[in-house]
Amino acid sequence: MKKYHLRFSMGSMSDWRMGNLLLALMKKFGIRVHPSVASCHWSAGNDFTVFIAGIEEDLIAIMGGLSLAAPGIAGSTIQNLEEFGKLVFGIPLDEAALSAIQDLPPGVPILTCGFNKKDVTISITNAALAVARIIGRDDPAV
Structure with missing residues (x-):
C-alpha cells in the first residue's frame, strides 16, 4: 500500500487558503494527501518536470489560478514518461x-x-468529491 492516496500541489503559497478547504475534505474522507507547492512558472524547465517525474502517487491534483499551466505540463510529462496509470x-x-x-x-x-x-x-x-470517488474505487476504506 502506498503511503499517500493523492499528491496535491498548489501553484503558489497564495493558494493555501483554498487548498486548506480541499485538504480538510480529503481528511474527512480518510484520504491520505501529500501536499506541496510547485510552480511551473517559477521553476520553469526541468525543475518542474523533475518534480512531476518523482511523484509516486497515481493521482495528482493541481490547484491554482490565472494561467494554470501546471496540469497540462504534468500531463505531458506523464505522457512522455509513459506512466499511463497516473491521472492528473x-x-x-x-x-x-x-x-x-x-x-x-x-x-x-x-x-x-x-x-x-x-x-x-x-x-x-x-473536485474533492470526484477525487474521493476515484480513490474509493481502489480503496474501499475511503
Missing part, C-alpha cells in the same frame, strides 16, 4: 485557470470538475 486532476480557482485546462491539445487528458463562477468553494468541494 486540475482544480481551477478562476475562469482563466479553467480555460488553461480546457484548451489543452489532443493527447494531454486532464480531469477537472465544473467551475462555479459565483462560489469557487463549490468547485473545490465537487
Whole structure:
C-alpha cells in the first residue's frame, strides 16, 4: 500500500487558503494527501518536470489560478514518461485557470470538475468529491 492516496500541489503559497478547504475534505474522507507547492512558472524547465517525474502517487491534483499551466505540463510529462496509470486532476480557482485546462491539445487528458463562477468553494468541494470517488474505487476504506 502506498503511503499517500493523492499528491496535491498548489501553484503558489497564495493558494493555501483554498487548498486548506480541499485538504480538510480529503481528511474527512480518510484520504491520505501529500501536499506541496510547485510552480511551473517559477521553476520553469526541468525543475518542474523533475518534480512531476518523482511523484509516486497515481493521482495528482493541481490547484491554482490565472494561467494554470501546471496540469497540462504534468500531463505531458506523464505522457512522455509513459506512466499511463497516473491521472492528473486540475482544480481551477478562476475562469482563466479553467480555460488553461480546457484548451489543452489532443493527447494531454486532464480531469477537472465544473467551475462555479459565483462560489469557487463549490468547485473545490465537487473536485474533492470526484477525487474521493476515484480513490474509493481502489480503496474501499475511503
